[in-house]
Amino acid sequence: MHVDCGTCTVRGAACTGCVVTVLLGAPPEGVAWDETERAALGVLAGSGLVPPLRLVRPVDQGGRPAVRHAG
Numbered sequence: 001m002h003v004d005c006g007t008c009t010v011r012g013a014a015c016t017g018c019v020v021t022v023l024l025g026a027p028p029e030g031v032a033w034d035e036t037e038r039a040a041l042g043v044l045a046g047s048g049l050v051p052p053l054r055l056v057r058p059v060d061q062g063g064r065p066a067v068r069h070a071g
Contacts (some may be wrong), residue, residue, distance in 0.1 A: 001032065001033050001034075001035075001038055002031075002032045003020060003031045003032070003033070003053065003055055005020060005031075005055075007057060007058065008054075008055050008056055008057070009056045009057065009058050010054060010056045014054040014056070015054075017051045017054055018051060018052075018053060018054035018055070019041055019044075019045060019050045019051050019052060019053050019054075020053065020055075022050050022051055023050065041053070
């Protein structure tokens with residue numbers, strides 16, 4: 001999974017409640033997590049220890065992400 005903070009439509013407004021900012025500080029341009037790391041973050045967020053990922057990508061008219069990233 002590649003999280004590109006530069007394409008997040010709620011960047012700034014939701015950064016303080018996002019796991020990326022909690023773990024890494026100010027929002028970077030992007031971060032990559034593998035499946036094991038994503039699972040661990042899900043457990044931590046589900047337990048209330050960190051906030052969930054707040055990434056919101058823009059969508060095209062068909063409801064698909066307008067910007068696609070490898071991940």
